[in-house]
Amino acid sequence: MDTASEWEGHRIFVDALKRFAEQSCKPALTPIIRRVSAPLRVAVLGRDGVGRGTVELALASAGVAVTPDDTGADLHVVVVAETLKPEDHAMLRPDRPTLVVLNKADLTGFGADGPIALAHRRAAAYRELTGVPTVPMVALLATADLDGELISALHTLVSRPADLTSIDAFVQSPHLLPPDVRGRLLDALDRFGIAHAVVAVGEGTPAAALPALLRRLSQLDRVVAHLEAAAAPVRYRRMQAAIAELRSLAMQSGDEQLAEFLAADETILTVMTTAVEVVEAAGVRVETGDDAASHLRRAVRWRRYSRGPVDALHRSCGADISRGSLRLLGRVR
């Protein structure tokens, strides 16, 4: 993922480390910075026909580093369509952060409030079933490429509505537009996209604004946000690894500057921010008060959390949040 879309804590840490390396001219830091700031590789998995390729393209267009090698990937995206089959279940690996993308959400069927809302409900049900975050998506719309002919076809459809009751009716019913153009339009947008694009064009949306609209409809940004959330533990672990390396470097070389950088309030608070992202991605809320009492309360609560029945990652996150809160408390006093 590119730096702009990365989450706060990790980005601030990388920036601060880069600044520090520039100021102190330490070439030894370069490989560590390279490792900690390397883009997260995402492997897109899925059965044939679920739109794996389209999702890959859409994610790549959003700046996600997609890799075909699923064993070396940091994150897995499992694409499913409509249902969760046993074959889909088999692709969910407990040892890797995974996001399930319920693709073709526009084809879920019309509920009371449209296919996307129904797809959201279904995704929530799948999440209950698998315990893996699941988000609906219309990958087709994220990658839609409308040329002039299709734009003018949309304009024609505004004034001369076509039969959208079924895909066969749309292509085969008599209409001003030639069937092959209608077929191309269907391939590019499908009925859901066509309906929304026609409404937008009818409301006077310029052609240049259509891709943004379609991207919004495709839910791509939401998928990327969930992907970022799923990646929080990976980023946190990388940061921890980098800090461990930096510590041993500071010890070996007796570098006081580096040791000071690692013990500085800013670094500790950055680590805390990243830890907060990890626990919030797991669904635990972290209180945000900025007075002494709430810092203390937070420190105590997360100290207790880190000693509770949680896994090693959350234990370490709890300790980092507690440490950061105590620093904040020290500052306020």
Next chain:
Amino acid sequence: MSDPIASVDALVSAIDPALVSPGVEARDVVLVTGPWLAGTSSLIAGLRARMPEHTFVEADEISAAEAPTAVVFAVSAIVPMTESDCALIDHATSNTDLIVGVVSKIDAHRNWREVLAADRALLAARAPRYERVQWVGAAAAPDLGDAQLDELVELLRQRLGDPDVQRRNRLRAWENRLQTVIGRYEADGAGADRQARVSALHKNRDDSLRARRQTKSERSIALRSQIQQARVQLGHFARNRCTSVRSELAEDASSVTRRGLGQFQEYVRTRSGEVVDEVDEGITTHLGDMAGQLGLPAPPVPAAPPRPEVGAPPLKSRRLETQLMMILGAGFGLGVAVVVTRLFAGLAPGLTIAGLVVGGLVGLVLTVWVVGIRGLLHDRAVLDRWINDVTTALRSAAEERVATRVLTAETALTSELAAREEAESATAAEQVAEIDAELREHAITTARAAAVRDRRLPPFQQALQAVRTELYGATAAEPANGSAGALTADKTESAN
């Protein structure tokens, strides 16, 4: 009336009169089934509305012992079928020949035609009986517009109206039944259900024999090494004890007084007796511990060891030395007396007589003292040598005791071990014999099952061949035989 079902049953019974029924009951319903979210319920509702003359049921409304007239298998047009969907269709259509594949929701999925083609190819490649499956697209409950069920309804009407349907379904039920039976006989003949038990028995047998060999060699090695260790450690212990008692007695001897001589000899005898007892006790403890470690009873303790013979020190036989000492002491005393006398005479000539007396007394006293001291020192030297002799004797006695007792213990423990091993081998042999008996029994049962299979299978195979020829024609029957194995497993429960 020429009942197609009876005619099929007659065809099979003609080959083997024991085969009277395929074990399922034909029910004049159409089963509509499919994976989750394939749109089965709306499809069934649509079909019920459009074809009231037929009964449509869902999978839970029909039991495994009933064979529906037709199966409508619906899959969503969103994605081609998966292996799990194929397993579902295998299960649903085990006793029915008339299958109609439906790709549902074709109003929404723009590439439903590709999906339909893919589904058809996938299913046809799975088993030859699926090659005849006809596929249609349908949209039973579209969000917009009218339902698209015409093609399906027409196809169903045409297929259900075929007079051959009942016969073919019965043939299919027979095929499934015969396949299951043949599969069961073959599994029995191959001993498939016994395989796990037989391999477990073989493993047990090997384990038992190996464990036996291993413990045997381990134990004898342990015994040998423990005995060697005991020999070395106890010998060392005995020598150490003797050395320390020797230095202790030597120290005591160097400070013995003339009066304590008699007591000291007694003391040396007691100490050497104590040391012998200590060493013996040490041997008993060590050997007992060793036997305990090996899990054997402690070796028997022999009678208390004999005390080493300790003679008296040669203190008396020294007449010559005494005489010599008397002479030398007298000379020394005389010299001292003369010096003292002369000293008195020189200093005070009036006291010459008194000087003579004092000189004589001093000379006499010194003479007696020197002779006495010399005697004591001599006795001590003699005692020291004597102690050396005593401890040497003690040491050899202790070493001998160690050697004897270790040897006795070795003999006792070895024979005990041998007896124990004998008992254990007997137990192991018994176990192995039991396992062998069970293995033989399994082999006999399997052989019997194989014989039964060989006797019973030909009519079944013949019947299956005949059924398949009826179903798929003469050419398809042969290759269909080959794929029977893949379908056997999931049909076992449905046929029973």
